[in-house]
Amino acid sequence: MTDTFEPVIVGFTCNWCSYRAADAAGTARVKYAPNVRLIRLMCSGRLDPAFVLKALAGGADGVLISGCHPGDCHYIEQNYKALRRFLLLRRTLKGFGVEPERVKLVWASAAEGVRLAHEINAFVEEIRKLGPLNWPKWDNQSGRDLPADIEPQPIEEVPA
Amino acid sequence: MIENHKPKIGVYVCHCGSNIAGTVNVDDVRKWAQEKLGPEGVVIARDYKFMCSSLGQELIEKDIKELGLERVVVAACSPHLHEKTFRTAAEKAGLNPYLTELVSIREQVSWVHTDKAIATEKAKSLVSGTVQRIAYNTPLEKQKVPINANTLVVGGGIAGIQAALEIANAGFHVYLVEREPSIGGHMAQFDKTFPTLDCSACILTPRMVEAGTHPNITLMTWSEVTNVSGFVGNFDVRILKKARYVNEDVCTGCGICTEKCPKKVIDTHYEAGLGYRKVVYTPFAQAVPRFPVIDRPNCTFFQKGTCKACEKFCPTNAIDFKQEDEFINITVGNIILATGYDLFDAGRVTNYGYGRLPNVFSSIEFERLSNSAGPTGGEITLRDGKTKPETVGIIHCVGSRDKNFNNYCSSICCMQSLKFAHIVRERTGADVYEFYIDMRTPMKAYDEFYQRVLDEGTLFVRGKVAEVTNAARYPHEKGKLIIHVEDTLVGKQRRIPVDMVILSNGMEPRHDAKQTGQTFGISCSSDGWYIERHPKLDPVSTMTEGIYIAGCATGPKDIPASVAQGAAAAARVLDKILQKEVEMEPIRASVIEENCSGCRICNSMCPFNAIAFIGDLKVSRVNPALCQGCGTCVAACPAGAITGTGFSNEQIFAQIDGLLMTV
Amino acid sequence: MNKYIYYPGCSMEGSARAYAESLSQVAKILDMELATVRDWNCCGATEYLSINLIPAYSLIARNLAIAAGQVNGTNELMAPCSACYLNLEKADYYMAERPALGEKVNEALAAGGLHYKPGSLQIRHLVDVLVNDIGLDVIKSKVVRPLTGLRIAPYLGCMVPRPDYQHRWSDHEYPLELDDLMHVLGAEVIDFPLKTDCCGGHMSQIAPETAYELIRRLVSEADEYQADLMVTVCPMCQMNLDAYQGEANRFFGTKYQMPIVFFTQLMALAFGIDAKSAGFGLELVSAKKALARIGVEAPAPEPASPRRKPDGLPMPPHRRKKYASGREASDEKIAVAE
DSSP states (O other), X not given: OOSSOOOOEEEEEOTTTHHHHHHHHHHTTOOOOXXXXXXXXXXXXXXXXXXHHHHHHTTOSEEEEEEOOTTOOTTSXXXXXXXXXXXXXXXXXXXXXXXXXXXXXXXXXXXXXXXXXHHHHHHHHHHHHHOOOOOOOOOTTTTOOXXXXXXXXXXXXXXX | OTTTOOOOEEEEEEOTTXXXXXXXXXXXHHHHHHHHTGXXXXXXXXXXXXXXXXXXXXXXXXXXXXXXXXXXXXXXXXXXXXXXXXXXXXXXXXXXXXXXXXXXXXXXXXXXXXXXXXXXXXXXXXXXXXXXXXXTOOOXXXXXXXXXXXXXXXXXXXXXXXXXXXXHHTTOOEEEEOSSSSSOGGGGGOSEETTTTEEHHHHHHHHHHHHHHOTTEEEEOSEEEEEEEEETTEEEEEEEEOOOSBOTTTOOOOOHXXXXXXXXXXXXXXXTTSEEEESEEOSSTTOSSOOOEEOGGGOHHHHHSOOOHHHHHOTTOOBOTTOOOEEEXXXXXXXXXXXXXXXXXXXXXXXXXXXXXTTEEEHHHHHHHHOTTSTXXXXXXXXXXXXXXXXXXXXXXXXXXXXXXXXXXXXXXXXXXXXXXXXXXXXXXXXXXXXXXXOOXXXXXXXXXXXXXXXXXXXXXXXXXXEEEOOOSSGGGTTSEEEEEEETTTTEEEEEEESEEEXXXXXXXXXXXXXXXXXXXXXXXXXXXXXXXXXXXXXXXXXXXXXXXXGGGGSOOOHHHHHHHHHHHHHHHHHHHHHOEEEEOOOOEEEOGGGXXXXXXXXXXXTTOOEEEETTXXXXXXXXXXXXXXXXXXXXXXXXXXXXXXXXXXXXXXXXXXXXXXX | OEEEEEOOOGGGGTTTHHHHHHHHHHHHHTTEEEXXXXXXXXXXXXXXXXXXXXXXXXXXXHHHHHHHHTOSSOOEEEESSHHHXXXXXXXXXXXXXXXXXXXXXXXXXXXXXXXXXXXSSEEEEHHHIIIIIIIHHHHHHTOSSOOTTOEEEEOOOSTTTSXXXXXXXXXXSSOOHHHHHXXXXXXXXXXOTTTTSOXXXXXXXXXXXXXXXXHHHHHHHHHHTTOSEEEESOHHHHHHHHHTHHHHHHHHTOOOOOOEEEHHHHHHHHTTOOTTTTTTTOSSSOOHHHHHTXXXXXXXXXXXXXXXXXXXXXXXXXXXXXXXXXXXXXXXHHHHHO
């Protein structure tokens, strides 16, 4: 092992296209960076943004989301919903002080093993450049305070 | 329940010979799982050379029975390969199949990584993820849905005809939909078929007639499928029946209308632009059905409001200018797509001059030229329709095996070109040159045919043709087409003057294959051909249950292979029909009604209309018969009131925890 | 008004003066504003890139950097010479595709206080600009003297449509842009099969026999089609086919008299400009006869100036005398004799 930073990346794939792309990469013996651990969902539309936050909070440095190409979704159009959530999520992350580039969406069809491997490699490099994610450690038990440099903001009442 | 009781988990790590064990330290993974995952409920961890072998499966069954395992984790290959194997094994031992999970440490680890230490570490974390997840798996029961015994076959080429006949002969009803006025497909355009040289029409026509008259086949030509909904066993299909302007109930197919029609147009379709047809026409003499079609854009009556010659002369008053397009809805249990191919447009290879140099012909043009029912009555002539060629060059791989166009081999062109060479020599005695990159003649009696064509004196030049030009450099080239090629066997550039060039252009996916794929819910490869469920072991199925593919829709094929695929797809459909009902994966969403606030966000999320709002109770409810299990609503519910079986939040959260555990 | 940054290249001031003169007329009529790249330098022509990449690309990129710095309302850099166009395009493309090369080139440029970010300019050839930006309809509307009856062999040469990094051309082997342009001028355009063949390039300098054969092919094919003249879009093509046509004739014992002119010259003629201002008369194989077919009086080529006689002071002895070739040795002999 070298001293370079090895990011930990959690990937979410759909069952029909992108997981099969990973299978195809394997069958074709395409080599790619070992930093990504994949979780299979039925559809990228199943991706709850909470999964991404959970992964980042749990120690992942980046999250890869992958689904069928637009128009090719096994469930007709659910990948578009994944795309919408992904775009919103990136904005939310920015608000949290997390670089939005830590979450990436890649379309991969069942035939695109090589492409998926290529995207994984590229993403690992991007995260390596960003460095480890310093997610604020929050201690539920002690109810530890916010870091000193963050002023608690008065809560503004928003009319419903 | 988990808090009080950790289910007993068994972990099984497969060597897959050296496929996994060569890169992953299997023994280490097993030991680690046994020790470190003990607190997570792992009571036993084993490794075995081939877990999928019957001995490997028995190992699991034995442990389930003897150790009372409640969950099984198998770290082996992709779940798409062997999930079913292990779930069936566990079920035999009395464990609900959905309590067994596969971890892909072959496709996702050993085959894609090289460093053994890192690969082993990744394998451990993947196992850890699934061990954490599986504690939250719940037993699920497969649902059974009855299968509609009717079948839809799309495409009336030889593959579609074969599929339709097989199913119809077995006693089940088939709707055969074809967008052209007649069935027959490309095969109807050919003159001879390789390598036996039997007449294409002679072997095809009886099959077409059989399909046209079969009591179990509803033939719908000049029709296209516009919409498909539902799922295996129960597809609702909407078909556009284009107006023929001929009343099929009274038309006898006598052909008087065609005879009397005063207008001729170039037939770009069946005659490949070499011949003419009338505006009211049947594409060819043996067309099935025999009813003609009026070509509306070219019809004088539709353009100018006068003429009606066909109507005047029709003895049965079958011409109906008021006919309109109509939609027909049918319900079927299974669908076979045999939508065929488009011919590569030879004009795209501009350096071969097709479309510019008159005596450069495409393969389909030559088929028509050599066909005794074609525009020259089978005489092989130059574009002037008179002169016989004295030298002919046939160029292979036009648009195929070429990174500028298509990378793949179109597989039929070598044999097609050899057939052309034979026909040219037989009918004209001309000298024939074949320009090939590699000669591919692998099927039964194909290479023998190659030897025969060699013996007949056809000359073969190995090399990719750079250019076909009419620019003569030397006096003997004047007035000829010059084929400029690197002869790779001699190691020299050659310029060969010929009178006629035939381009053996390859096959391409249908121009609208992607759109059609979206209608039926199947996808295309990067080349544009439909993807099989498995390229070797399941070549006629798709990822979508109940949709099968046959013939050239999945890639270039010759006639025997297309026929075999048509029959194979039919066998798969019959298998489904005879089971009478189909098991559906029990991956479904359901609403926990006491948590539902009735916001109805989920209702619009579902493309299958499976979620309905119950007005009385002010909650949403999922119809499990329509739900396909994508889980989008689960993720969308702001109250967390929807759960998805098999992929619940608890399962995914646990898996994330497991994956990120320090190994 | 269509604005372009204009990279003339060295030929436009020398051998291709006819091109430069006619272009300035055409640009005026088509309302094109051409802002010349300030203090432009050599594009490296065809040789430098095959010798040493970094200096060659740095040489080219200097022009790009300056051009990018003077962007005023446009980032389109237009070159009329095919070799210049290809080199500029190549530098832009490879600096982006190979970041290491881009960095090295920019290091070199930094010495002169310059920097070029690949992709910041759109590099276009004149024909592409005329056909795709100005448009054939506009060009047609400006034609006042259609070239009816003039048979033209449109010859594009090899460097414009290939390798076509930005996919601007309809086809790489058989592009029809120039044909269409000539049609619009009212000319009779032959379907010239050798439109993208080689003109001989710099073979005329290093292996003249090879060049003669290549020239013969082009000229004889145009003659076969009974073309009145051949139009080119490239100073090098024009130079080879025009200046070496006589040599090729002598070599093969042929008698071709095929005038080779720039396409802008014909555009200028069609737009009503007189032949002299359109740069006619500068060609070596006279276009007089061809233009007479459409009733245009063309000036005859200027008589070649007499060869310079050795009337100056004698040269000092050559510094690399010990490697001197036979030819230099004989020069010395003459000097001694004087």
